[in-house]
Amino acid sequence: MTTTHVMTTPAAITRPAGPPSAAGAAVQVARRALLKYLRTPSLSVMAVVQSALFLFSFRYVFGGAIQVGTSTYVDYLVPSYVASIVLFTGGGVSVAVAEDKAQGFTDRLLSLPVPRLALVAGRTLADSATNAWSILVTAAFGFLFGFRLTGSVAAGLAALGLCLIYGVVFTVVFIVIGLLAPNVQAAQGMSLIAFVFAFISSAYVPASTMPGWLQPFAKNQPLTPMVDAVRSLTAGSTSYVGLALAWSGLLLVVFTPIAVLRYRRA
Numbered sequence: 001m002t003t004t005h006v007m008t009t010p011a012a013i014t015r016p017a018g019p020p021s022a023a024g025a026a027v028q029v030a031r032r033a034l035l036k037y038l039r040t041p042s043l044s045v046m047a048v049v050q051s052a053l054f055l056f057s058f059r060y061v062f063g064g065a066i067q068v069g070t071s072t073y074v075d076y077l078v079p080s081y082v083a084s085i086v087l088f089t090g091g092g093v094s095v096a097v098a099e100d101k102a103q104g105f106t107d108r109l110l111s112l113p114v115p116r117l118a119l120v121a122g123r124t125l126a127d128s129a130t131n132a133w134s135i136l137v138t139a140a141f142g143f144l145f146g147f148r149l150t151g152s153v154a155a156g157l158a159a160l161g162l163c164l165i166y167g168v169v170f171t172v173v174f175i176v177i178g179l180l181a182p183n184v185q186a187a188q189g190m191s192l193i194a195f196v197f198a199f200i201s202s203a204y205v206p207a208s209t210m211p212g213w214l215q216p217f218a219k220n221q222p223l224t225p226m227v228d229a230v231r232s233l234t235a236g237s238t239s240y241v242g243l244a245l246a247w248s249g250l251l252l253v254v255f256t257p258i259a260v261l262r263y264r265r266a
Contacts, residue, residue: 022121025114029122030129033096037130044133047089051138054088055081058204059145066205071235075150078142079159079234080203080227085138086131086167087198087223090174091191093127097178098187106263116263120256124171131167135160151236159233162244166226169248170194172255179262203227222247 037043058077068076100106109119139160149156174191181187200218201207207218218224229244 022115022118025112025118026122026125029109029119030125033123033126034129036096037126043092044130047092047130047134048137050088051085051134052141055138055141055145062204068206074142074146075148075234076231077204078139078145078147079231082135082139082142082160083163083166083227083230084198084201084203084223085134085163086170087194089131089134090170090194091188092130093171093174094178094181094187094191095184096127097123097175098181098184101179102184110263116260117256119263120172120175120259123175124168127171127175128164128168131171132164135163135167139163149234151234155233155236159230162226162230162233162241165245165248169251172252172259176255176259176262179259197221197223201227222251 055078058081059074063073063077066073110116174194177190178187181190198204200210200214201221201223202218203223207215207224210218225240225243225247229240232239233241
């Protein structure tokens with residue numbers, strides 16, 4: 001009795017024709033970040049709980065003691081809170097970027113022949129999507145807590161669109177913070193600088209009620225025209241919209257090259 005041995009030829013390895021495109025690399029980076037987010041449900045749950053608790057506190061704990069002129073405080077608060085919610089959730093972006101560096105994932109990305117801008121774009125795409133989730137949920141809580149549009153529905157949707165633009169802009173800012181931070185703990189601490197801009201602005205109280213020496217900073221920092229633009233749109237006006245878009249463009253022009261440069265030097 002004889003045994004027949006069948007020789008098999010290993011399948012040929014197909015090599016890619018060239019390096020991945022910038023768009024393809026950005027999509028893959030975004031996909032990986034989003035899958036990591038979705039596989040950690042506590043991240044999305046805590047974002048919802050945090051936004052609801054902060055809004056509840058401002059609305060019902062501090063709201064009764066704050067006067068904002070002729071409008072009710074809830075109509076003053078909710079648009080600006082939705083516009084600035086990315087400053088509260090952006091720390092998670094910085095921490096995620098710092099974690100990727102600490103775990104070696106950034107090094108693996110940098111070993112690939114892909115444009116560094118694609119890495120920034122992919123990370124921005126993913127984190128802007130998660131920020132959009134926070135913005136939409138926070139807006140829903142705003143209506144639940146008593147906010148009502150005084151302008152048209154179209155103006156309200158434009159205000160929401162501005163908030164989504166802010167989500168993209170500040171995502172890039174927090175990516176830079178994560179790339180600059182030496183470790184995860186430092187990234188979390190450095191991201192707290194956002195609270196300074198959130199509170200020393202017209203987001204929660206009119207800037208005119210602050211001490212005279214503080215008003216110039218509160219009125220001329222980027223967040224104030226951003227929240228004022230969203231607030232004005234919900235009331236049916238277009239005041240501050242141009243200035244808010246100008247600040248958004250300026251922040252992107254400044255921080256995007258910094259992010260790309262930091263990836264190149266990582």
